[in-house]
Amino acid sequence: MSSAKTPPVSPLAPKSVPELPPIGGxxxxxxxxxxxxxxxxxxxxxxxxxxxxxxxxxxxxxxxxxxxxxxxxxxxxxxxxxxxxxxxxxxxxxxxxxxxxxxxxxxxxxxxxxxxxxxxxxxxxxxxxxxxxxxxxxxxxxxxxxxxxxxxxxxxxxxxxxxxxxxxxxxxxxxxxxxxxxxxxxxxxxxxxxxxxxxxxxxxxxxxxxxxxxxxxxxxxxxxxxxxxxxxxxxxxxxxxxxxxxxxxxxxxxxxxxxxxxxxxxxxxxxxxxxxxxxxxxxxxDGEGARKFVTVNVKGATGDASAHRIAMSIANSPLVKTAIAGEDANWGRVVMAVGKAGEPADRDRLAIWFGDVRVAREGARDPDYSEEAASAVMRESDVSVTVDLGLGDGSARVWTCDLTKGYIEINGDYRS
Amino acid sequence: MSSAKTPPVSPLAPKSVPELPPIGGxxxxxxxxxxxxxxxxxxxxxxxxxxxxxxxxxxxxxxxxxxxxxxxxxxxxxxxxxxxxxxxxxxxxxxxxxxxxxxxxxxxxxxxxxxxxxxxxxxxxxxxxxxxxxxxxxxxxxxxxxxxxxxxxxxxxxxxxxxxxxxxxxxxxxxxxxxxxxxxxxxxxxxxxxxxxxxxxxxxxxxxxxxxxxxxxxxxxxxxxxxxxxxxxxxxxxxxxxxxxxxxxxxxxxxxxxxxxxxxxxxxxxxxxxxxxxxxxxxxxDGEGARKFVTVNVKGATGDASAHRIAMSIANSPLVKTAIAGEDANWGRVVMAVGKAGEPADRDRLAIWFGDVRVAREGARDPDYSEEAASAVMRESDVSVTVDLGLGDGSARVWTCDLTKGYIEINGDYRS
Missing domain, CATH: 3.60.70.12 (L-amino peptidase D-ALA esterase/amidase)
Structure with missing residues (x-):
């Protein structure tokens, strides 16, 4: 609507827009x-x-x-x-x-x-x-x-x-x-x-x-x-x-x-x-309200399709997405999202990384886990979440954005 | 955590708490x-x-x-x-x-x-x-x-x-x-x-x-x-x-x-x-950030299980939930949620109500639709969404709450 206020450009927008060459025809x-x-x-x-x-x-x-x-x-x-x-x-x-x-x-x-x-x-x-x-x-x-x-x-x-x-x-x-x-x-x-x-x-x-x-x-x-x-x-x-x-x-x-x-x-x-x-x-x-670009990698699944469903379960979880918005290395919510996907998973074989920081392994917090290192990863505008299920060779990669108040603002159109 | 601020009591909390009698044993x-x-x-x-x-x-x-x-x-x-x-x-x-x-x-x-x-x-x-x-x-x-x-x-x-x-x-x-x-x-x-x-x-x-x-x-x-x-x-x-x-x-x-x-x-x-x-x-x-209690009724589905999946698709849709938070009778998002459920649906037979106001029928906006009547329904703290698929006798009823900035606040723990 022409009367609506123009939202600010996403902080994740590319620095420059490519020039597209002609295509014959x-x-x-x-x-x-x-x-x-x-x-x-x-x-x-x-x-x-x-x-x-x-x-x-x-x-x-x-x-x-x-x-x-x-x-x-x-x-x-x-x-x-x-x-x-x-x-x-x-x-x-x-x-x-x-x-x-x-x-x-x-x-x-x-x-x-x-x-x-x-x-x-x-x-x-x-x-x-x-x-x-x-x-x-x-x-x-x-x-x-x-x-x-x-x-x-x-x-x-x-x-x-x-x-x-x-x-x-x-x-x-x-x-x-x-x-x-x-x-x-x-x-x-x-x-x-x-x-x-x-x-x-x-x-x-x-x-x-x-x-x-x-x-x-x-x-x-x-x-x-x-x-x-x-x-x-x-x-x-x-x-x-x-x-x-x-x-x-x-x-x-x-x-x-x-x-x-x-x-x-x-x-x-x-x-x-x-x-x-x-x-x-x-x-x-350019997702509504996006402040962070999120890559979810799943490996070690029983198959690629299974890995994809688990990755989408993580990428669509409001709890995972709000944690990332809050720069919180909340791997418990990742476990939750793995568990609810309904795909084969063994709690005690799971390993989870934020960026290159392993936060959990063998179904429990990584003994070498560093809150400081994980927090540094979460502060980046590009955040990756990696899950190794430890079951097979299936893998998948999906992309999403975080879930912020901006999403609610854009879609909520508060009248009260 | 004892140090965390106490969130305000949900506006949807019952006016009084029942007194529970003893149970023998x-x-x-x-x-x-x-x-x-x-x-x-x-x-x-x-x-x-x-x-x-x-x-x-x-x-x-x-x-x-x-x-x-x-x-x-x-x-x-x-x-x-x-x-x-x-x-x-x-x-x-x-x-x-x-x-x-x-x-x-x-x-x-x-x-x-x-x-x-x-x-x-x-x-x-x-x-x-x-x-x-x-x-x-x-x-x-x-x-x-x-x-x-x-x-x-x-x-x-x-x-x-x-x-x-x-x-x-x-x-x-x-x-x-x-x-x-x-x-x-x-x-x-x-x-x-x-x-x-x-x-x-x-x-x-x-x-x-x-x-x-x-x-x-x-x-x-x-x-x-x-x-x-x-x-x-x-x-x-x-x-x-x-x-x-x-x-x-x-x-x-x-x-x-x-x-x-x-x-x-x-x-x-x-x-x-x-x-x-x-x-x-x-x-x-008492859902995080809830300001409205939402009842989703689905009828006319090909079966009860199908109706349940469609109702859950509506109740879990962030777009539907933010529209309700914004008191916006946005039936287009309800159509979207019906469509993505993957269950049998015929676009051109759909009818949708907010409260008792029919906003759409036969796959298009209800000719008698009143923005004013629909808005009055959306301002209530209890909002119902009803979908008639017009296909069979399957029905389901589910409950949820709206999706507000409060949800993001509670789960986002913003650090930046």
Whole structure:
């Protein structure tokens, strides 16, 4: 809401914002459609050259937003020609009118881009339960299509236009080679920011000029999500609108690759995974009220999936997160979070570290434990928690932020 | 910790504390053993007459405390002669020394009560990871055994002795008849209070003079827990020490009953269930920082278990809980919490109420929605959230409290 006070930039924001290079086949325009905000851009129109392939992963919510339903269906037919993202209204829980609004948006977008509606991908973030007036896109998208740009300023503007209460824009870029051809990967994201009655939504869009078929993109994205966006949590709440999409224009003209496991893709895979991790970490660093960035490592579990569930149990525990906010090396709460995960664990084999300071081992306080050393670790803005279950080879790593009064302030909107 | 400032009494505390009548076969004494606190009682010794039967339900944590392990084993052999509870030290995550400490406590208790160690039940709450010096019970328990009392003051003292940072003592009482014989049920509980590095622990002990065999008690307690303590949540974190026990002395001399489903127990079952619900609600009303008591009703689910998981997803959602703290009728967050539960739900059939104000129906905002009416409901100290999934007959009801800055203050112990 334009009248809301602007929250201070997260203390965990990167010192500098990367400049994103052009991606062949991608053109960008942003606009003010007046969806809800005034005095700021609220529409991103991103044109994709013919032949662009798309992949996506979406919220697992049983109550997804209308745009999520649309994207899932649109992926069934190959090809992507434009991405349209608006902030200010999530078009979620809007019933039949929501479906009509997204269909109208696609129709207007298709006319602007000169393509079929099912080549238009749509994401919306902002207030929910309010009907989205898609007629506001009329004229706006055609105008956008006529003035797309490709430089770093356009990418920066794209990252800005999709923000709600993010305190900083989130951009990342990587280079890789596929069979000797250099390709570029650019990504933008928005994190969990919220002004009541808005809803936190994670949106992220990644673009590459690599020439890759949809099936390969989908595999790379799904696998990459496992170690990046699916390993980040702010408060354990899942938006109805979470969307991560990967678009490949093919402008780089690399040799055809048809298998995601192809050895020639190893560099691209590594670069994509790395970029996804960077974007995911940026989301955690802009979590509501975040003052500390937290990495949770779990090892010695009976399997990787088990380790992941234990790590998420730790990362989502309000007691662990408030302890970290309070710079309190409270390993008892870590034990609690391990215990409640429901995964195999043996109390008497547990070892726990904060940073590189081992605070507990063999199910009891480490005899060499130094309160002073642990406190020094807790005062850092980046804090790691490591748990060794001592049972097997399963491991996982997830990221989160601390839980502070700022979270309550942002989400509580106290009236009394 | 004695030096910590005393938090104000929860605004949700009952206006008056009930006076608990004597229970035949139960004698109570409290003492200052100096476990951790000074200037307050920290030991409850509760003598049970020969022939007393016991039942218990305990934390599902994979890392339970040493006393929880002890009670589980002690239940395997029939009979209970004393309950010993200490506050100040949870004897959790203390390794082999924790097992030794609980065994020594039982030995000292058995000498005081004149019984076998496995007739002694033990619970501990307070700091974790610190070895518990059980030699502090020497003399103290023998002294307690020599001066047990039975009146309302003794019950009030019992509820006081087991508090950590609870802001009010929790007591409840009920009468029932079994086949014409009047029996009494008294219960005490402590809730989730915490001073870093303490750990929240839910302890509750229920006593009756009814004559009932262990197998019947265990069934009644397990079934009663499903609709009471298993339906209450403060922050979704599960203690390593959660303990709920039911003791029956038999002093009422009612006719023998051997089956928990016996029709003659219907009044007792109802009274027990009602008492367990009252105690569970008191725990939610004393949740850290609680300013509002929240009842979540889910109906129209595909089954009761599904309804329960959806209700807990709503009750544990930080976004729902902060909205309620902010007196914001934010039904979008309720939709979010329904969606993330992973249970069957159809966005377009959902209806949501705050209090008796329907805010959404058929997957969209209720056309008759009145912001004013909804806001009036949210300003009450008791707030109910009702969701109708419109799919089947499954229903559930759970209780929680709002999430306020007070929670962060109590658990965050800010050092910066």
């Amino acid at each position: 991608v053109g960008i325009a942003t606009a003010q459609a007046g969806i809800r905000y005034s005095g700021r851009t609220d529409v991103l129109y991103l044109a994709l050259q013919p032949g662009t392939q798309a992949a996506g992963v979406f919220t697992r919510s049983k109550c997804p937003s209308a745009p999520v339903d649309w994207c899932r269906e649109a992926l069934a037919s190959e090809g992507a020609r434009a991405l349209i993202v608006n902030s200010g209204n999530a078009n979620a829980f809007t019933g039949a009118r929501g479906r009509d609004a997204v269909a109208l948006t696609a129709k207007i977008g298709a006319e602007a881009a000169g393509c079929r509606p099912d080549e238009i991908f749509i994401a919306s973030t902002g207030v929910i339960g309010e009907p989205l007036d898609a007629t506001k896109f009329e004229g706006v998208l055609t105008d956008c299509a006529a003035r797309t740009e490709t430089g770093p300023e356009a990418w920066a503007a794209a990252a800005q236009a999709i923000m709600t209460t993010d305190t900083f824009p989130k951009l990342a870029t990587r280079k890789a080679t596929i069979d000797g051809t250099e390709v570029t990967i650019n990504g933008i994201a928005k994190g969990a920011g919220m002004i009541a009655p808005d809803m936190a939504t994670m949106l992220s869009f990644v673009f590459t000029d690599a020439a890759l078929p949809q099936v390969v993109l989908q595999t790379l994205l799904s696998v990459g999500t496992r170690t990046s966006f699916n390993c980040v949590t702010v408060d354990g709440d899942t938006s109805t609108s979470d969307t991560l999409m990967l678009f490949a224009t093919g402008a780089a003209g690399n040799a055809p690759v048809t298998d995601a496991g192809d050895e020639r893709l190893s560099g691209f895979r590594a670069a994509l995974d790395d970029l996804l991790i960077e974007l995911a970490q940026l989301v955690a660093k | 139960v004698g109570i004494a409290t003492a200052q053993a100096g476990i951790r606190y000074s200037g307050r009682t920290d030991v409850l010794y509760l003598a049970l007459q020969p022939g007393t039967q016991a039942a218990g339900v305990f934390t599902r944590s994979k890392c339970p405390s040493a006393p929880v392990d002890w009670c589980r084993e002690a239940l395997a052999s029939e009979g209970a002669r004393a309950l010993i509870v200490n506050s100040g030290n949870a004897n959790a995550f203390t390794g082999a020394r924790g097992r030794d400490a609980v065994a020594l406590t039982a030995k000292i208790g058995a000498e005081a009560a004149g019984c076998r160690p496995d007739e002694i039940f033990i619970a501990s709450t307070g700091v974790i990871g610190e070895p518990l010096d059980a030699t502090k019970f020497e003399g103290v328990l023998t002294d307690c055994a020599a001066r047990t009392e039975t009146g309302p003051e003794a019950w009030a003292a019992a509820a006081q002795a087991i508090m950590t940072t609870d802001t009010f003592p929790k007591l409840a009482t009920r009468k029932a008849t079994i086949d014409g014989t009047e029996v009494t049920i008294n219960g005490i509980a402590k809730g989730a209070g915490m001073i870093a590095p303490d750990m929240a622990t839910m302890l509750s002990f229920v006593f009756t003079d009814a004559a009932l065999p262990q197998v019947v008690l265990q069934t009644l307690l397990s079934v009663g827990t499903r609709t009471s303590f298993n339906c209450v949540t403060v922050d979704g974190d599960t203690s390593t020490s959660d303990t709920l026990m039911l003791f029956a002395t038999g002093a009422a001399g009612n006719a023998p009953v051997t089956d928990a489903g016996d029709e003659r127990l219907s009044g007792f079952r109802a009274a027990l269930d009602d008492l367990l619900i009252e105690l569970a609600q008191l725990v939610a009303k």
